[in-house]
Amino acid sequence: MISGGLLWWGLAAGPGRDASGEAVVSPGENPALQPSSRHRTITSDWNSVLANCDESADPELIRRQLADLKGEWLQEDLHEVAQSIGQLLKNGQDAKTGLRFEVGPGGNLRGWPTMRVFLLDVLAIADPDLAVEIAREVLASTSSAEEYAMALKPLLMEGPWRASDEELQAHFTKLLSTPEWQTREGFVEALDLARVVSSPGTAEILARWMDASPPALVAGEMAIHETAAKSPGVLVDILAKDSSLFADQPELRAGLMARATISDESQAGSVEGYLKDPSVPLAEKQQFLDLYPLRSATTGYRLYGKSPKPFDRGQVAADDRAALAAVNRWKADPAMAELLPSMNSLEDRLSAWTKQSGD
Amino acid sequence: MKFATPPFVLLGLSLYALAQDPPKTNSSQKVDSGLLTAEPYRYTGIVFSEDRSGDLFRGSGVVASDPKLFFTASHLLFDDEKMVWTLPPEWVGGYSADGDPGLGTATKSRGYFRWTGYSNVVTEHGTDSQGAFARDISLAWGLEDFITGAAAPIDFKGSANLKKPKLSMITGYPALLDYTGEDGGFFLHSTEPDFTPFRPTLTNYLYATHISTGPGNSGGPVWSQDDSAQWRVSGLLVSGRPSEAGVYGMTSTVKSLLRAAAPAIGDPRKSVKAVPTISTNTCRMVMNKPKKIPDGVHRWTRIPLKCLRFEEESTVGAAYIDLTITTGHRGDLIVAVLGPDGTFAIIHDGQGAGEDDLVIDDLDISEAFEDASPVGNWQVLVQDRLTEDPCVVTRLELEIVSADKEVNSGE
Numbered sequence: 001m002i003s004g005g006l007l008w009w010g011l012a013a014g015p016g017r018d019a020s021g022e023a024v025v026s027p028g029e030n031p032a033l034q035p036s037s038r039h040r041t042i043t044s045d046w047n048s049v050l051a052n053c054d055e056s057a058d059p060e061l062i063r064r065q066l067a068d069l070k071g072e073w074l075q076e077d078l079h080e081v082a083q084s085i086g087q088l089l090k091n092g093q094d095a096k097t098g099l100r101f102e103v104g105p106g107g108n109l110r111g112w113p114t115m116r117v118f119l120l121d122v123l124a125i126a127d128p129d130l131a132v133e134i135a136r137e138v139l140a141s142t143s144s145a146e147e148y149a150m151a152l153k154p155l156l157m158e159g160p161w162r163a164s165d166e167e168l169q170a171h172f173t174k175l176l177s178t179p180e181w182q183t184r185e186g187f188v189e190a191l192d193l194a195r196v197v198s199s200p201g202t203a204e205i206l207a208r209w210m211d212a213s214p215p216a217l218v219a220g221e222m223a224i225h226e227t228a229a230k231s232p233g234v235l236v237d238i239l240a241k242d243s244s245l246f247a248d249q250p251e252l253r254a255g256l257m258a259r260a261t262i263s264d265e266s267q268a269g270s271v272e273g274y275l276k277d278p279s280v281p282l283a284e285k286q287q288f289l290d291l292y293p294l295r296s297a298t299t300g301y302r303l304y305g306k307s308p309k310p311f312d313r314g315q316v317a318a319d320d321r322a323a324l325a326a327v328n329r330w331k332a333d334p335a336m337a338e339l340l341p342s343m344n345s346l347e348d349r350l351s352a353w354t355k356q357s358g359d
Numbered sequence: 360m361k362f363a364t365p366p367f368v369l370l371g372l373s374l375y376a377l378a379q380d381p382p383k384t385n386s387s388q389k390v391d392s393g394l395l396t397a398e399p400y401r402y403t404g405i406v407f408s409e410d411r412s413g414d415l416f417r418g419s420g421v422v423a424s425d426p427k428l429f430f431t432a433s434h435l436l437f438d439d440e441k442m443v444w445t446l447p448p449e450w451v452g453g454y455s456a457d458g459d460p461g462l463g464t465a466t467k468s469r470g471y472f473r474w475t476g477y478s479n480v481v482t483e484h485g486t487d488s489q490g491a492f493a494r495d496i497s498l499a500w501g502l503e504d505f506i507t508g509a510a511a512p513i514d515f516k517g518s519a520n521l522k523k524p525k526l527s528m529i530t531g532y533p534a535l536l537d538y539t540g541e542d543g544g545f546f547l548h549s550t551e552p553d554f555t556p557f558r559p560t561l562t563n564y565l566y567a568t569h570i571s572t573g574p575g576n577s578g579g580p581v582w583s584q585d586d587s588a589q590w591r592v593s594g595l596l597v598s599g600r601p602s603e604a605g606v607y608g609m610t611s612t613v614k615s616l617l618r619a620a621a622p623a624i625g626d627p628r629k630s631v632k633a634v635p636t637i638s639t640n641t642c643r644m645v646m647n648k649p650k651k652i653p654d655g656v657h658r659w660t661r662i663p664l665k666c667l668r669f670e671e672e673s674t675v676g677a678a679y680i681d682l683t684i685t686t687g688h689r690g691d692l693i694v695a696v697l698g699p700d701g702t703f704a705i706i707h708d709g710q711g712a713g714e715d716d717l718v719i720d721d722l723d724i725s726e727a728f729e730d731a732s733p734v735g736n737w738q739v740l741v742q743d744r745l746t747e748d749p750c751v752v753t754r755l756e757l758e759i760v761s762a763d764k765e766v767n768s769g770e
Contacts, residue, residue, distance in 0.1 A: 070701040075736055079658045101478060105615070105730045108702045125703045129657045159693050159708035160744060188477040219480045225444075251411075255444055287411065295470035296444055299619040302477075306726060307615050313625030316469065317502065349446075352467050356502035 038076060042084040045069055050095050050115055059098030063111065066097070066118050073122055082127030085119050089134060101146050101185035103301045107153075113146050113185070120150040128154050128161045139171055146186030148175060149303060156196055156304045168193065169201045176209040182216045189303045191216075191223035196304040198231040204238050210252070211245055221252060222298055228259040229297040229310040233267055236260045240270035243279050250284035258294035261315070263322035271326075276335055289342035293323055317357035324350040384602045385555070386538040386571045387529070387548035392455050399582050399590035400547060402511040403530040404452035406431045406499075406578055407465060410445055415462075419531035419579035420450065423511040423592045424617055426504035427624040431578030432597045432607075433473055433497040447471055450505045457544035468499035472619050474612065495564075495597040496607050500620045511580070515762065517593030518563040518608025520583055524554045529572055529596055529604060531579020537601040538571040548572070550604075557594075563608040565594065570604040572596060581606045611674060611730050611762060618726060640676075642666040644737060646755035652684075652692075655746030659695075662739040662755060666699075669761045675728045676762030680706065682719040684741070686750035689717040693742040696757070699735030702728050709744070733759045 049065050073081045094116045102111030112118040120138070124131040131154035138151040152171060155163040163171075172193055181187040194206045206227065210220045228235040235256050239245055246253035257274055260267045275285055295316055299308045327347045330336045336343070394400050406420040406429070420431035429450055436445055449465035474494055514520055521527060529550045533543040550570055557565035572579065581594035598605030644664035652660045675698070684692060694707040694717070704727035707717060737757055743750050 067700065071699055071735070074697060074701050074738075075663075078661065078740075103476060103478070106702050106704060106727045108700075108731075122701070125697065125701065127658070158705050185478045188480060191477060219477055222475070222477065222480060251443060258444075290411065290446065291444060294444060295623070296447060296472070297470070297619075298473045298475050299616065300474050300476045301615070307619060309619040309622055311470065311623040313502070313623055316623065349467065353469060353502060356467070356469070358503075 036080065038080050039084045039087075042073065042076075042081065043088070045072075046088055046115070050093065053095035053097050053115060056098070062097045063099055066112055067110075070118070070122055074125060078126040082123055082130050085123045085126065086130055086134060089116065089119050089123075101149070101189060103189060103303050105301055105307075107301070107303050107305065114144065116144070117146045117150050117186075120147060120153075124150075124154045124157070128157060128159075132161050132163075139174070144186065145175075145178070145181035145184035145190070148181070149186035149190035152190060152193060153304060156193065165197060165199045165201055168197055169199070169205060172202050172205050176205065176214075179215075182214060188216060188219040191219055192226075192302045192304045194223050195226045195230055195302070195308065198227055198234060200234055200238065203227055203231075203234045207235070207238055207245060211249070213249070224252075224256065225259075226298060226308050226310075228256050230308065232259045232261050233264060236267045236270045240273060243277055247279070250281060251287060253280075254284050254287035255291060255294060257288050258291035260293070261319045262293070262326050263315075263319045268322070268326060272330075275330065275339065282338060285339055286342045289339060289346050292346060293319055313357075317354070320350055320353045320357065324354055384538050384569045384571050385550045385553050387531070387533055387536055387543075387550050387573065387576065390455065390530070390547045390549050395453055395455055395547060399511060399580070400530060400549070401453065401506060401508075402592075403532075403547060403580060404429065404450050404505065405454060405460065405532045405545060406435060406448045406450060407462060408435050408445055408448040411443065417532070417534065417575050418577045419575065419596070420448075420499070421511060421530075421578075421580035421592055421595070422450075422452070422506045423513050423580070425620075425624060426506055426508070426510050427501045428510065428617070428620055429468070429499050429505055430580075430592070430595055431497055431499060432595060433495045434597070435578055436471060436497050437473055448499050450499070450501075452506050454545060455547040457546070460545060466501065466503070466505055468501045468505075470623065471497045471499040472616055473497045474616050494607075496595055496613070496616070498616045498620055500623045502624075512589065512591045513613060514583060514585065514591040514593040514609055515611045515613060516609075517581070517583065517591070518559075518565065518610045521557040521565055521581065521593050521606065521608050522559060524556050525583050526552050526554055527557075527581060527583040527593065528552045529570065529576070529579055529581050529606075531572060531576035531596060533573030534575035535573045536571070537573040537599060543573060543575060548576070557606060557608070563610050563612075564597070564605065565608050566598075566603055566605045568603050571602050572599050572604060574599075581608075614729060618729075640669075640761045642668040642733065642759045642761075644757045644759075646739075646752065650741075650752040650755075652741050652743045652750045652752065654743055654749050657742060657744060659740040659742055662741070662752060664737045664739070664755075664757050666733055666735065666737060666759055669734050669759075671732075671734055673733055673761040675725070675731045675733045675759055677723070677725040677760040678728045679758045680719060680722050680724055680739075681754065681756040682717065682722075682739070682752070683754035684717040684750050684752050685715075686717065686743070686748050687715050688712075688745070688748040689714050691743050691745040691748055692717055692750065693744065695740040696724060696727070697738040697740055698728055698731045698733070699737060700732045702731040704728065728759075729762075733761055 094114050099111040101113050104110035109121045135151040135154050138147055154161050194202050206224055260271050262268045295311050327343055331343050402422050404420050406418045408416045418435040420429040422429045447468040447470050449467050451460045451465045454460050555567050557567045559565055576596050579596045580592045582590040583593040594606040594608045597607045650662050689711040690709050695705045697703050
């Protein structure tokens, strides 16, 4: 793959070239070149909003200005816009806008808490290649949870920009192990990475972090449940391999296990193992049976991907039938006798649902 | 019309005013049992939920948009502070009597969706905050219909319309009438149709004074009439006091809840174009000449398309794209759509490896652009990232349907 690398970001090696062989030069780097009029306009627009932030203008005014600016800039030559944004990011100037970090439909930001977050947002669209390069610099150096969250975005984009699972795990680990970020909006929005990636590695990182009952536990529960709703096998497998995980959070463990799709043989085995595990308290097993199969979920606008919609009617109906067959086996198993009342309730629910689906 | 007496009248006629009756509160009253199958009453039902301890809670709900879906208040189902899931709620419709209908007559839902964002979890505290009420809506879904026939239509501009002096009323099943102290039993109740506008507090959480229901009415629909006098669900009752009603006003955000539920109820309608090809609420943009894409250049080539048909405050209801790119290797191509407000979606990300020509017919990209502004310059962005397979965009049509006139199926 031909890289469109730009050498001027963070280095002083001179101009880089893209695949067409055209020189890419930052006007600020080479005094022999005059800044283009577009770059001057972009910089002027930027300075205008920056000044408003410094003067504590009404945040809603700043929101409208930034929304207009995003729309205008994205109508221009996107390569030039990206170059200018890169220069502005390199200059390091920043200001608080007074806005919350607000995600809208399709992961489009509606609120930018700082001007640099705004630049990262626009850059990810204007030039994903440059955005990825700059993102890695930001991820290595920023002290802002919101910048960190935005820098992950181009690395999670579909296509050639998507980072490897290993790299994403490393960034996710750093996010979760930065204590001063844990009450920040950027931090919690970035938890969506776990659902979007849904790899065993990121899920385990999230689970281990939650096992330590961190300050952002409630947001973490939302993230882990959304991940489990999308990819139940990933979480069920993690829980099956380590019976100490969430031992101190039985409701959480029961709820996550309740998302299992028992029509999958591996998950069926894990669920039976969980129900027969003597280290799992009876009350927790009853909680599991009270919830199972859990097909409720949170949804909403998410930073890195489409709104969650994890359930498919056909899959739900097939799994309900498999679960009903499993309950009949469990009821006949002397090792599960103490769970009989809960299994009877579960059987009633599953009978009703399989009748409803009529499949 | 029911409005409070203006202050200057009170000042000038204070003694006389004191002798007059205070403004009358519009308190829920029983609906005649003969109306249970009539519009809009037939869409309202009792909602039962059970917590982990086995305690049963009751509220109200409304079947809207699809017969396999009903809306209710989240606080009936979900404890915000604990993120604890409960069993899916149960629905009893077409009932109005003193005695408990019992769960034996209820229809079990299969699950429910709760709308929330990560930042809400950080910044809002407790289930009684205005922020919590501003998102106090859940959508229960089922494997069979909860009512016979079509579901109620939703007014996706309910939050705005309820602030206007439009005719509205609230139906539901209050266990107790706040204003009078009467026992509501399990009778269907309704406030009188009323022109009182609701006032905003936070985003789409609205309130009105002198309208009163009672506990058990939470999740009950707030109806308003459209221009053709049809009742639509414009909001959901989420809080109340003896002479005040707090509601969640419907907005286009609710469509995202409906989209989340669509595959669960196996509804293919949500992915089918339901609007005519040419109409006043449709903007079709066509590329007028082929566009060559630079070979092996990692920059976007922009194909601008302009849409000026809609009013400034319009939002996208649906979006579809048709595209042909001639190439020997479609795996080289990345294709994205960029809306006028910066909403962006990649629609082809190099799939197809060594196959040639990328042909896209009527691809539904609505989900990515819902709520976006449709007015102005749309762009299709293309990159050909590898050399030696030149490509040309030979066909491009982008169709945008505005949400304002979008048909809400309700059937």
